[in-house]
Amino acid sequence: MTDATDGPDERTRVDDRFHVFDTTLRDGAQREGINLTVADKLTIARHLDDFGVGFIEGGWPGANPRDTEFFQRAREEIDFRHAQLVAFGATRKPGVRAEDDPQVAALLDSGAPVITLVAKSHDRHVELALRTTLDENLAMVRDTVAHLCGHGRRVFVDCEHFFDGHRANPDYALEVVRTAYEAGADVVVLCDTNGGMLPPQVGATVREVIEATGARLGIHAQDDTGCAVANTLAAVDAGATHVQCTANGYGERVGNANLFPVVAALELKYDRRVLPPGALAEMTRISHAIAEVVNLTPSTHQPYVGVSAFAHKAGLHASAIKVDPDLYQHIDPERVGNTMRMLVSDMAGRASIELKGKELGVDLGGDRELIGRVVERVKERELAGYTYEAADASFELLLREEAEGRARRYYRIESWRAIAEDRPDGIHANEATVKLWAKGERIVATAEGNGPVDALDRALRVALERIYPQLAALKLTDYKVRILEGGRGTGSITRVLVSTSDESGEWSTVGVAENVIAASWQALDDAYAYGLRRAGVEPRE
Ligand SMILES: CC(=O)SCCNC(=O)CCNC(=O)[C@H](O)C(C)(C)COP(=O)(O)OP(=O)(O)OC[C@H]1O[C@@H](n2cnc3c(N)ncnc32)[C@H](O)[C@@H]1OP(=O)(O)O
Numbered sequence: 001m002t003d004a005t006d007g008p009d010e011r012t013r014v015d016d017r018f019h020v021f022d023t024t025l026r027d028g029a030q031r032e033g034i035n036l037t038v039a040d041k042l043t044i045a046r047h048l049d050d051f052g053v054g055f056i057e058g059g060w061p062g063a064n065p066r067d068t069e070f071f072q073r074a075r076e077e078i079d080f081r082h083a084q085l086v087a088f089g090a091t092r093k094p095g096v097r098a099e100d101d102p103q104v105a106a107l108l109d110s111g112a113p114v115i116t117l118v119a120k121s122h123d124r125h126v127e128l129a130l131r132t133t134l135d136e137n138l139a140m141v142r143d144t145v146a147h148l149c150g151h152g153r154r155v156f157v158d159c160e161h162f163f164d165g166h167r168a169n170p171d172y173a174l175e176v177v178r179t180a181y182e183a184g185a186d187v188v189v190l191c192d193t194n195g196g197m198l199p200p201q202v203g204a205t206v207r208e209v210i211e212a213t214g215a216r217l218g219i220h221a222q223d224d225t226g227c228a229v230a231n232t233l234a235a236v237d238a239g240a241t242h243v244q245c246t247a248n249g250y251g252e253r254v255g256n257a258n259l260f261p262v263v264a265a266l267e268l269k270y271d272r273r274v275l276p277p278g279a280l281a282e283m284t285r286i287s288h289a290i291a292e293v294v295n296l297t298p299s300t301h302q303p304y305v306g307v308s309a310f311a312h313k314a315g316l317h318a319s320a321i322k323v324d325p326d327l328y329q330h331i332d333p334e335r336v337g338n339t340m341r342m343l344v345s346d347m348a349g350r351a352s353i354e355l356k357g358k359e360l361g362v363d364l365g366g367d368r369e370l371i372g373r374v375v376e377r378v379k380e381r382e383l384a385g386y387t388y389e390a391a392d393a394s395f396e397l398l399l400r401e402e403a404e405g406r407a408r409r410y411y412r413i414e415s416w417r418a419i420a421e422d423r424p425d426g427i428h429a430n431e432a433t434v435k436l437w438a439k440g441e442r443i444v445a446t447a448e449g450n451g452p453v454d455a456l457d458r459a460l461r462v463a464l465e466r467i468y469p470q471l472a473a474l475k476l477t478d479y480k481v482r483i484l485e486g487g488r489g490t491g492s493i494t495r496v497l498v499s500t501s502d503e504s505g506e507w508s509t510v511g512v513a514e515n516v517i518a519a520s521w522q523a524l525d526d527a528y529a530y531g532l533r534r535a536g537v538e539p540r541e
């Protein structure tokens with residue numbers, strides 16, 4: 001069990017002259033759609049501690065039973081290696097002594113060694129939201145900070161609406177900073193609460209406040225102008241030494257400064273050691289793990305950690321990357337635990353195909369004619385509606401077919417048929433029949449399904465289960481249909497993408513036709529050919 005004086009192990013302590021402060025569990029949880037249980041919060045806290053942030057703001061003890069329980073369980077269940085736990089709350093109420101204010105007592109009761117107090121620094125907010133005088137607000141800040149420091153807690157003060165307040169009444173905003181600092185706050189955090197600031201304004205203000213007060217400053221930036229990360233870095237440039245961020249930028253309204261690009265910039269661009277050794281290379285994994293816990297799909301295009309962050313599509317880019325990946329990448333993706341990927345599409349050139357072949361383990365041996373043929377086929381098929389960047393497995397089959405000079409056939413289809421029936425008893429029935437040849441044998445199989453494509457899938461499995469028992473391990477996990485060319489009524493071109501998985505992974509295949517069932521059939525056919533091939537099965541047509 002940890003008490004207020006316990007800190008992390010000295011050997012792993014991150015440089016205290018610069019604070020990486022995470023507020024995913026407090027401000028991140030204020031995002032619409034996030035609803036964390038205590039168990040979720042404990043899991044996220046463990047991930048953040050593994051990543052090596054210096055401070056984890058766990059919530060507002062006393063505001064709701066969940067946050068109160070979180071602090072109790074975090075103290076009992078987590079042996080923090082790097083981070084200190086932080087409790088968040090407000091300054092005392094107007095006209096009440098800090099020692100008599102129950103919500104201030106709840107902060108002490110949380111047992112957290114560090115407390116962040118939110119304080120008003122904009123005169124209009126003091127008068128309209130707090131409904132008190134400017135002097136009483138200063139007294140609220142002074143008394144609450146002194147009270148908590150007197151109980152051995154380290155205190156940070158979040159000056160809410162600081163930048164707007166500083167524009168409206170600079171003298172008063174500066175007085176709040178001075179009051180907090182002189183009362184014993186370790187860091188005074190300037191908050192862009194409405195998120196309306198731009199980097200030059202943030203930089204100039206931080207400089208001015210340091211000059212006027214001498215206080216140690218932090219920055220808390222909301223992302224309403226899309227500038228939260230830039231504003232955070234502008235504040236650091238101007239002298240702030242404490243950054244408040246959230247994992248994946250989760251937070252109130254559009255979110256907060258995203259922890260991952262902020263720490264990556266500090267480590268890789270500013271050459272500042274803000275994480276323990278080796279932590280940055282875990283960043284992609286941690287970002288995705290936290291997204292899983294909050295039950296949001298990780299953003300594919302997030303800087304540094306998104307799956308598309310180092311995915312290259314344009315042929316010209318690929319041709320330079322073939323010589324040196326640095327030519328089209330700002331960092332080596334491995335430094336943040338991500339990987340480079342080549343995308344194949346109608347924007348590919350020979351270099352894209354060669355690099356993709358290497359990624360897939362297909363040696364094209366620099367054969368210009370063969371590579372040129374693959375480029376041509378990809379471009380023709382993409383024109384017809386196929387998309388290979390979303391269907392790696394269909395591309396790999398095409399590539400191997402060209403490289404090996406023949407398609408691997410596991411069976412030969414004689415015909416297939418799918419029937420959708422609306423019965424007089426109100427039941428919708430779907431039935432499919434496939435006739436095929438495998439291992440020199442003609443097989444006819446029929447099956448029912450919840451739709452015509454499901455019936456076809458089942459009929460194919462029934463037909464092949466004896467000859468290829470490995471098919472039993474393949475599962476269809478996703479099915480997407482897109483109409484590519486509208487306006488042609490039922491003759492519109494349809495693209496179907498199918499995802500299939502076995503015990504060791506997932507792959508995607510594509511089919512295109514005017515008829516949605518024919519497009520689905522192509523995608524299924526590729527899915528099974530790819531699945532059998534990766535299972536090492538020899539064709540027995
Ligand atoms: C900018 C930020 O994101 S700060 C974080 C905000 N987070 C949250 O609000 C989430 C948790 N909040 C809650 O659960 C509730 O709002 C509580 C428990 C904190 C307060 O609930 P209630 O007592 O019902 O009050 P309510 O939410 O209506 O209003 C907030 C009160 O705090 C006061 N207050 C606001 N800022 C401060 C401050 N810095 N110092 C002291 N009091 C403050 C308001 O004046 C208001 O007081 P009133 O009740 O006398 O009118």
Ligand SMILES: CC(=O)C(=O)O
Nearest residue numbers: 027158160161191193
């Ligand atoms: C404190 C805080 O969350 C804000 O000012 O935005």
